[in-house]
Amino acid sequence: MRYLTIALAKGRLSELSVEIFEKIGLDCSEMKEKSRKLIFTDEKNKLKFILVKASDVPTYVEYGAADIGIVGKDTLLEEGKNLYEVLDLKFGACTMCVCGFAGGKIPSGFIRVASKYTNIARDYFTSKGQTIEIIKLNGSVELAPLIGLSEVIVDIVESGKTLKENGLDVLEEICKLSARLVVNRVSMKMEKARIMDIVDKVAEKVK
Amino acid sequence: MLKWKTHTPEGALDILENECALKRDVEGRIKNIFNSYGYFEVQTPTFEFYDVFADESGEVDQTSMMKFFDREGRIMVLRPDITTPIARLVATKLQGAVMPKRISYIGSAFRDGDAHAGAIQKEFTQAGVELIGQNSPEADAEVIAITIKALLDVGLTEFQIDIGQAEFFKGIMQQTGLGSDAIEKMRQLIDGKSFVGIQELVDEYKIEDNLKQLILELPNLFGGMDVIEIIKNRPLGEQAKKALDNLIEVYNILIDYGYEKYISIDLGMVQGLNYYTGIIIKGFTRGVGFPVCGGGRYDNLIGEFGKSVPATGVAIGIERLISALSYSGVKFEGTPEIHTLICYDKSRSTAFKIANGLRSSGLCVEMWLGGDNANEYAKNKNIGGIVKVIDDENIDIVNLKDGITTRTSIFDLLGGEEI
Numbered sequence: 001m002r003y004l005t006i007a008l009a010k011g012r013l014s015e016l017s018v019e020i021f022e023k024i025g026l027d028c029s030e031m032k033e034k035s036r037k038l039i040f041t042d043e044k045n046k047l048k049f050i051l052v053k054a055s056d057v058p059t060y061v062e063y064g065a066a067d068i069g070i071v072g073k074d075t076l077l078e079e080g081k082n083l084y085e086v087l088d089l090k091f092g093a094c095t096m097c098v099c100g101f102a103g104g105k106i107p108s109g110f111i112r113v114a115s116k117y118t119n120i121a122r123d124y125f126t127s128k129g130q131t132i133e134i135i136k137l138n139g140s141v142e143l144a145p146l147i148g149l150s151e152v153i154v155d156i157v158e159s160g161k162t163l164k165e166n167g168l169d170v171l172e173e174i175c176k177l178s179a180r181l182v183v184n185r186v187s188m189k190m191e192k193a194r195i196m197d198i199v200d201k202v203a204e205k206v207k
Numbered sequence: 208m209l210k211w212k213t214h215t216p217e218g219a220l221d222i223l224e225n226e227c228a229l230k231r232d233v234e235g236r237i238k239n240i241f242n243s244y245g246y247f248e249v250q251t252p253t254f255e256f257y258d259v260f261a262d263e264s265g266e267v268d269q270t271s272m273m274k275f276f277d278r279e280g281r282i283m284v285l286r287p288d289i290t291t292p293i294a295r296l297v298a299t300k301l302q303g304a305v306m307p308k309r310i311s312y313i314g315s316a317f318r319d320g321d322a323h324a325g326a327i328q329k330e331f332t333q334a335g336v337e338l339i340g341q342n343s344p345e346a347d348a349e350v351i352a353i354t355i356k357a358l359l360d361v362g363l364t365e366f367q368i369d370i371g372q373a374e375f376f377k378g379i380m381q382q383t384g385l386g387s388d389a390i391e392k393m394r395q396l397i398d399g400k401s402f403v404g405i406q407e408l409v410d411e412y413k414i415e416d417n418l419k420q421l422i423l424e425l426p427n428l429f430g431g432m433d434v435i436e437i438i439k440n441r442p443l444g445e446q447a448k449k450a451l452d453n454l455i456e457v458y459n460i461l462i463d464y465g466y467e468k469y470i471s472i473d474l475g476m477v478q479g480l481n482y483y484t485g486i487i488i489k490g491f492t493r494g495v496g497f498p499v500c501g502g503g504r505y506d507n508l509i510g511e512f513g514k515s516v517p518a519t520g521v522a523i524g525i526e527r528l529i530s531a532l533s534y535s536g537v538k539f540e541g542t543p544e545i546h547t548l549i550c551y552d553k554s555r556s557t558a559f560k561i562a563n564g565l566r567s568s569g570l571c572v573e574m575w576l577g578g579d580n581a582n583e584y585a586k587n588k589n590i591g592g593i594v595k596v597i598d599d600e601n602i603d604i605v606n607l608k609d610g611i612t613t614r615t616s617i618f619d620l621l622g623g624e625e626i
Binding site for chain 1 (some may be wrong): 400430494496
């Protein structure tokens with residue numbers, strides 16, 4: 001039997017994914033050992049788990065280097081790859097928001113928007129019919145309005161704590177986010193039985 | 208030196224001797240299969256007016272077309288596919304042709320976007336067939352059968368051809384009475400097999416219960432013929448039922464071809480619905496994360512060029528097919544090799560005659576153009592042997608495998624043939 005490869009986003013999502021996989025009887029013991037390994041195997045079920053950067057999960061799955069992936073909806077929206085997005089795993093729940101100074105609202109007219117998620121930001125403001133300039137940042141996005149780099153930011157909000165501590169707040173919600181299980185389009189066809197077996201069992205657990 | 212002088216653009220590749228020989232071999236085999244079914248090759252221009260591809264039902268988005276201007280400022284594109292130019296050709300140049308008309312093609316097509324060697328290239332080779340002038344299950348089954356035959360002939364064994372029906376989804380959507388925006392949303396979710404998203408959407412639009420059930424099943428309706436058994440007894444409207452019957456008929460014809468083991472069904476195949484008007488085809492194999500072939504029935508396309516004719520066809524992606532072949536370890540026999548190197552000091556005309564004699568007996572022969580050391584050159588290139596021309600009658604044959612040199616006559620070498 002051929003190995004099925006499952007790509008997991010490094011960090012908290014992979015830990016939560018491992019929890020679910022163990023509940024449905026997959027062997028993830030190798031992954032729980034502290035190590036710097038990037039590939040882990042479950043010999044009994046002929047599975048390989050690979051740990052990759054979140055934004056690379058859709059790429060691995062689209063090209064078929066991984067058959068299945070678990071990744072946040074934010075990454076899927078931002079990367080826009082051609083995949084089957086079969087399950088909402090419910091965990092990792094948060095919201096994609098436009099944020100700015102507390103008590104304010106999004107200024108009308110031309111504004112600058114700082115974000116890690118440039119595609120999501122562009123799509124959102126285009127759909128509102130507002131012309132913007134996107135400023136791509138890679139971290140500490142909250143800083144941008146504070147020092148005048150941009151009027152607002154587009155970012156993921158989980159508890160809102162970081163925002164509050166910096167005098168910022170959510171101005172508009174763009175969409176709800178959570179972890180998704182994605183499948184390569186060819187793998188789904190060539191390995192339907194094995195993949196759907198995993199999908200159905202996981203679906204049962206996250207109901 | 209200019210920065211990009213020594214690079215090829217992303218998505219465009221140099222193909223070296225061995226790969227090139229393999230590619231030509233694969234193309235040649237496929238061309239022979241096409242010919243043997245009566246599909247003869249045509250060629251259309253590599254670039255055409257943008258207008259040819261710009262119709263709303265076009266399969267290719269304008270952002271993925273590679274465009275430029277001619278001297279009059281008209282927009283030109285490198286052809287993003289070859290079916291559309293053939294539709295133009297049929298509507299304009301083949302008006303009096305006997306129908307059905309069978310046509311094949313093989314050539315480069317171009318699409319801009321992300322590139323990934325082997326799977327997604329900006330310049331890629333398509334080989335395909337079009338069966339024009341007939342809307343029948345036999346016609347659809349024929350192009351599928353040719354595709355299977357071609358894949359088998361190049362050595363692919365483990366592959367699967369999915370067939371779906373564009374009218375099936377359109378029919379069900381018509382039953383729901385949804386507007387076109389809602390239908391497009393639904394189409395995207397079903398295309399993405401997004402089970403949760405579909406559930407949310409059918410709830411939002413308050414679709415009646417039995418139809419709702421059917422729509423929720425759609426992304427799951429792929430696999431063997433049992434899929435059809437499941438769906439047959441559902442509350443299908445006229446259009447969806449007709450589509451299903453058509454699919455079953457095509458499948459039954461493919462059984463008579465003896466190809467049922469390569470066929471599976473996918474009723475959730477809903478890409479390119481503006482373009483396809485019946486059967487939709489996609490081929491999958493291991494080792495390539497993308498379809499190796501695709502096609503279907505497109506009865507409205509030729510009409511956009513002024514003459515309404517039904518048609519169906521399939522295109523095979525040659526680079527993806529080659530990736531799949533190398534993944535599945537298919538051995539390729541035709542790697543180019545030099546059999547003999549000919550050296551001479553005097554008797555140049557005799558040397559040329561010997562070379563030609565050996566070439567006409569099917570060997571691949573190189574002439575030594577002078578330089579350091581012929582033996583070493585031949586060894587490094589894996590050439591089997593050297594013929595050293597001594598004079599107009601005698602030669603030395605050096606066997607480079609065992610290093611033994613034999614003196615013989617030209618007469619003996621060429622088996623007494625006139626030289």
